[in-house]
Amino acid sequence: MTERPDATSSPPIPPGPPAQEPPRVVAEVADPPAAPTVTTHPLSFTGQAGEYFRIWILNLALTVVTLGLFLPWARVRQRQYFYGHTWLDGQNFEYTASPLALLRGYLIVGAFFLTYTLATNLQFQGWEIVAGVIGLLFVVLYPWLVMKSLRFLAVSTTHRGLRFRHHGRAGGAYTAYGLANIAAGVSGGLALPWAWFMQRRYQVENTAYGSARAKFRGDVGDFYVIGLTGLAVAIGGGLLLAVPVIGVLVGLGFLENFNVDGDVTTAGVIAGIAALYVALLALYGIAWQYVRAATLRYVLNRIEVGGVVRTAATFSPWRLVWIGVTNTVAQVLTLGLATPWAAIRRTRYIASGVQVRAIHSLDSFAADVTPDENALGEAATELLDINLGF
Numbered sequence: 001m002t003e004r005p006d007a008t009s010s011p012p013i014p015p016g017p018p019a020q021e022p023p024r025v026v027a028e029v030a031d032p033p034a035a036p037t038v039t040t041h042p043l044s045f046t047g048q049a050g051e052y053f054r055i056w057i058l059n060l061a062l063t064v065v066t067l068g069l070f071l072p073w074a075r076v077r078q079r080q081y082f083y084g085h086t087w088l089d090g091q092n093f094e095y096t097a098s099p100l101a102l103l104r105g106y107l108i109v110g111a112f113f114l115t116y117t118l119a120t121n122l123q124f125q126g127w128e129i130v131a132g133v134i135g136l137l138f139v140v141l142y143p144w145l146v147m148k149s150l151r152f153l154a155v156s157t158t159h160r161g162l163r164f165r166h167h168g169r170a171g172g173a174y175t176a177y178g179l180a181n182i183a184a185g186v187s188g189g190l191a192l193p194w195a196w197f198m199q200r201r202y203q204v205e206n207t208a209y210g211s212a213r214a215k216f217r218g219d220v221g222d223f224y225v226i227g228l229t230g231l232a233v234a235i236g237g238g239l240l241l242a243v244p245v246i247g248v249l250v251g252l253g254f255l256e257n258f259n260v261d262g263d264v265t266t267a268g269v270i271a272g273i274a275a276l277y278v279a280l281l282a283l284y285g286i287a288w289q290y291v292r293a294a295t296l297r298y299v300l301n302r303i304e305v306g307g308v309v310r311t312a313a314t315f316s317p318w319r320l321v322w323i324g325v326t327n328t329v330a331q332v333l334t335l336g337l338a339t340p341w342a343a344i345r346r347t348r349y350i351a352s353g354v355q356v357r358a359i360h361s362l363d364s365f366a367a368d369v370t371p372d373e374n375a376l377g378e379a380a381t382e383l384l385d386i387n388l389g390f
Helices: 049-065 071-084 099-122 127-155 170-186 192-205 220-251 264-300 317-333 339-352 376-383
Strands: 039-045 086-088 091-095 157-159 162-166 207-209 212-216 303-305 309-313 354-358
Touching: 039 339, 049 071, 049 339, 071 086, 071 091, 071 099, 099 127, 127 157, 127 162, 127 170, 127 207, 127 376, 170 192, 192 207, 192 212, 192 220, 192 264, 220 264, 264 309, 264 317, 317 339, 339 354
Parallel strands: none
Antiparallel strands: 039 086, 039 354, 086 091, 091 157, 157 162, 162 207, 207 212, 212 303, 303 309, 309 354
16 A cells, blocks of 8 residues: 655755855955154244343334334334244244334324323313223224234234234124123123133134134133132132231231321331232232133144144143243343343243144145235234233
């Protein structure tokens, strides 16, 4: 008897060729891109105190003899000396401003300044209106004058034959130097670091070397850290000075015997308080010097130009404070004759701690069309002592 095949079972699989393994795909591993080569160019300053002293004393004498008319030429000669002795990658900087352009700006700003001074000192009829209008004009025009000063200073600076440029607009200037300063005032100083941040960002991000724009990589929080450090120095130092002095005066009973008759005890107390007041003023000056030095170092470490160049600063803010304090002492003791030495000393120290790191040759930057700028803002900055923060 033959068995029937099971219809549910699968038919046998005929033998075939041996299975072949799928071909292995060998991926081509590309070589990783080579890291860009970073070249560091240190900044250097070759000015000498004796050499600059001769320029400084001649500028001073000619400015006095000409009743101030030589001041624009003195300013240009001074800047040409400092720029010409500042070197980067084998090339020095140049200051190309025209003294005649500066003179026109000085005469316009000087006329307003002289009128304001005469009005407040002579107090002729209607002097309040004259002084008030000039003072109001200065307050309203202050941001615009800062913008004009930054533009003139940039277009007057060249390196490797390329001019710097500042693209700042009036709107940005009124925000950074108008609105920010008002906010700092009405907030009792709480918004002051924010104002510093806005002003440094306006200065840097509108600056260009040739056609390459600069970028500021800073953060407002770091400005608060700098400001709080300066405040801690002022308050902590003040307490360290005031507490022992007041303790001595109380311990000796000077404060209990204080009277307005002018005896020896009273004179001693007044002298002690006066000395303490001067010391506190000096301490405030040290704290402010620290804020400026720390801000300068921070900003220099946050500048990028054209995506291929960054600046770096390694100098110590406290060392710069020490140089500032000892410079001031030397200038006071020499009745100002040490001013050239102090300027050379400070500039040399800052330059020795600044580097430029680039992944492209500095020759690769292209020139830009640079329109002429009038010197009105620069003159206002000089004559009215507008502090640009650097």
